[in-house]
Amino acid sequence: MSRSHHYFAYTRVSTVKQGEGVSLLEQKEAILRYANQNALTITRWFEEKVTAAKQGRPEFSQMLRELRKGTAAGVIMHKIDRSARNLKDWAELGELMDSGIDVQFVTDNLDMSSRGGRLSADIQAVVAADFIRNLKEETKKGFYGRLKQGFYPLPAPIGYLDKGKGLPKEIDPVKGPLVHRLFTLYTTGRLGLHALQKEANHIGLRTRNGGRISISGLSTMLNNPFYMGLIRIRKTGETFPGIHKPIIKASTFKRVQEVLAGKRNSKSLRHEFVYSKLFQCVYCGYSLIGETQKGHTYYRCHQKDCSTKGIREEKIGESLQKWLSLIQYNDEEAQLVSKAIVAERDRIMREQQDFLESYTLRIDQIDTRLNKLTDVFLDGDIDRDAYHLRKESLHLEKRELEEKKAGFEQDTEKLIRDAEDYLELARSAWLSYEMSDIYEKRQMLGKLTSNRKVDRKKVIIELKSPFQWIAGSYTFLNGDPFRKGPRTWGVICAELVKYIKDQ
Numbered sequence: 001m002s003r004s005h006h007y008f009a010y011t012r013v014s015t016v017k018q019g020e021g022v023s024l025l026e027q028k029e030a031i032l033r034y035a036n037q038n039a040l041t042i043t044r045w046f047e048e049k050v051t052a053a054k055q056g057r058p059e060f061s062q063m064l065r066e067l068r069k070g071t072a073a074g075v076i077m078h079k080i081d082r083s084a085r086n087l088k089d090w091a092e093l094g095e096l097m098d099s100g101i102d103v104q105f106v107t108d109n110l111d112m113s114s115r116g117g118r119l120s121a122d123i124q125a126v127v128a129a130d131f132i133r134n135l136k137e138e139t140k141k142g143f144y145g146r147l148k149q150g151f152y153p154l155p156a157p158i159g160y161l162d163k164g165k166g167l168p169k170e171i172d173p174v175k176g177p178l179v180h181r182l183f184t185l186y187t188t189g190r191l192g193l194h195a196l197q198k199e200a201n202h203i204g205l206r207t208r209n210g211g212r213i214s215i216s217g218l219s220t221m222l223n224n225p226f227y228m229g230l231i232r233i234r235k236t237g238e239t240f241p242g243i244h245k246p247i248i249k250a251s252t253f254k255r256v257q258e259v260l261a262g263k264r265n266s267k268s269l270r271h272e273f274v275y276s277k278l279f280q281c282v283y284c285g286y287s288l289i290g291e292t293q294k295g296h297t298y299y300r301c302h303q304k305d306c307s308t309k310g311i312r313e314e315k316i317g318e319s320l321q322k323w324l325s326l327i328q329y330n331d332e333e334a335q336l337v338s339k340a341i342v343a344e345r346d347r348i349m350r351e352q353q354d355f356l357e358s359y360t361l362r363i364d365q366i367d368t369r370l371n372k373l374t375d376v377f378l379d380g381d382i383d384r385d386a387y388h389l390r391k392e393s394l395h396l397e398k399r400e401l402e403e404k405k406a407g408f409e410q411d412t413e414k415l416i417r418d419a420e421d422y423l424e425l426a427r428s429a430w431l432s433y434e435m436s437d438i439y440e441k442r443q444m445l446g447k448l449t450s451n452r453k454v455d456r457k458k459v460i461i462e463l464k465s466p467f468q469w470i471a472g473s474y475t476f477l478n479g480d481p482f483r484k485g486p487r488t489w490g491v492i493c494a495e496l497v498k499y500i501k502d503q
Contacts, residue, residue: 007040007102008063008075012048024049027078034106035076043072057089064092067101074102080124087126094118150243152231157224158207158217159247168244176247177434178205179227183248184437186222187255193218222260228253247435274441275299275316281308282455299454311454319459324429324448326471327463333489337423340489344497345416352412359405366398419496426470469495 011027024047035042044066048059067075097103103112108124111117146153152169156162159179160169182200185191191199193215200213207213213221225232225239229246232239273290280287281301288299290313300310329337349356370391377387425432425447433444445452451462463471472487 006043006072007035007104008044008046008067008072009035009042010046010048010060010063010075010077012057012060030078030106031076034104038104040076040104042076060089064096067096068099074104076104076106079105079107080121090122094122147231147233147238147240150231150241152226152242152244155208157226158205158213158221159227160244168242171245171247171431171435173431175205177431178203179221180247180435182218183222183227183252183256186259187252189259219260222256225253249437249440252437273297273299273313274438275313275445278442278445279316279452279454279459281306282453282460283307288454301454308454308456311457311459315457316454316459319461320433320445321430323461323463324433327426327429327448327467329427329470329487333487334427336489337427337493340493341416341420341423343490344419344493345412347494348412348415348497356405359401363398363401363405366394366401370394370398415497415500418500419493422466422496422500423470423493426467466496466499469499 009028009031011024011031013023013027028045031042034040046059046063048057063075066072093103097112097118105112105121108121110121112121150168151166156169159172159175161172163170178200181203182196182205185199186196197213197215197218200218205213207217221227226242226244227247228250229242229244230239231242275288276290276299277287279299281303284301284303284306286301286303286306288301288308288311290297290299292298297313298310299313299316301308373387373390373394376382377384382390429444429448433441436444448464448467449461450464451460453460469492470487472492
């Protein structure tokens with residue numbers, strides 16, 4: 001066949017990202033050099049930027065069709081494993097070669113018209129196919145290894161953030177509460193998927209690409225157990241426990257599945273109000289009761305002629321957000337908190353050092369007495385019964401001292417752990433509150449606040465003592481709480497420990 005005939009050129013990289021790198025350029029440069037050296041004219045380039053592990057590559061298939069039409073004398077490729085890395089593709093190339101199409105490889109230097117050259121090429125193609133199979137198996141092992149560790153090695157679903165390899169997904173502080181809201185709304189059974197989709201668009205929940213959530217996407221989200229802490233692989237149906245924090249409780253997910261399956265009737269669901277009987281009227285002292293009017297929830301004082309006629313649930317929520325945001329702290333402050341906790345532990349241990357040293361000394365003295373007792377017994381100065389009686393008494397005394405010493409250390413660690421729990425609750429108070437169900441919200445309010453009152457349209461909230469310290473020095477600006485200055489975390493931690501100790 002004349003070398004002046006026109007040829008195609010084919011290049012392939014495994015991913016689009018690789019297509020933007022050096023690999024594709026190197027292949028093209030090598031093919032151009034080869035064509036120039038052999039006086040071949042390249043009339044068309046076919047560039048593939050998808051995986052070769054599966055057949056059906058669009059550029060490769062298009063090139064085969066054009067070659068079968070006789071629009072080129074042959075094709076130049078970089079090397080065999082760049083041309084066909086599955087045996088189906090290689091068989092199609094073989095059929096072309098059998099029909100007289102000239103297939104040339106730049107780096108393999110094989111005479112494809114000879115029996116020996118074809119045999120060598122066949123062997124390389126088989127090796128390439130085996131490489132792909134092995135790569136898939138190793139990739140699958142790694143994938144399942146991560147799953148068994150509780151990691152989700154795929155893009156985070158809506159409501160979560162990717163934090164990089166080796167780290168669990170984190171709840172998106174913006175989208176996470178919105179996802180929780182949709183799950184909670186759907187448990188009522190009063191909203192279908194289309195109504196819920198409108199609500200999702202109304203509250204601003206968007207996909208990763210910034211688009212509106214479709215009905216299909218919403219259904220996928222509601223059926224995804226990832227939001228309650230489990231990882232399900234849709235292709236295989238396998239489920240693994242995840243180490244990421246759940247956005248909803250298992251009970252909420254279960255209720256959603258029942259609604260989706262038509263097993264829960266909205267008429268049978270009793271409407272529950274988050275703040276019912278948790279807030280008191282300033283004027284009459286009676287608890288406010290929730291009721292629904294024109295699609296909105298109000299909390300009213302039902303005393304006749306009372307100045308507090310009613311307040312919308314959203315207004316209470318806005319006030320709570322301001323108060324709970326007051327006790328939150330950022331990542332920079334979190335580092336200060338960690339240092340303050342360590343310093344407080346060290347301070348307590350220093351205060352207890354004399355006690356601990358005295359117990360250690362007394363335990364060492366008992367060990368010395370036990371050794372001497374053994375020597376006395378071996379020397380025959382006391383009988384066996386007296387020896388065992390005295391030995392048991394010393395061991396009992398030693399055990400009591402060891403327990404008291406361990407008790408001191410455990411009490412210290414418990415104090416510190418309890419203080420850390422208070423601080424951790426404060427750090428993401430509003431986010432945790434937003435993602436809790438009705439019962440958990442009520443419990444959190446009981447734990448965080450006291451003296452919750454309403455004065456006409458004004459919400460009055462007082463933080464409990466530990467959280468007052470965490471909030472720091474605050475005042476009121478136009479009726480809203482406002483922190484006046486930076487917090488002193490060393491003092492806060494010391495006050496927390498003292499408060500916990502006195503409980």
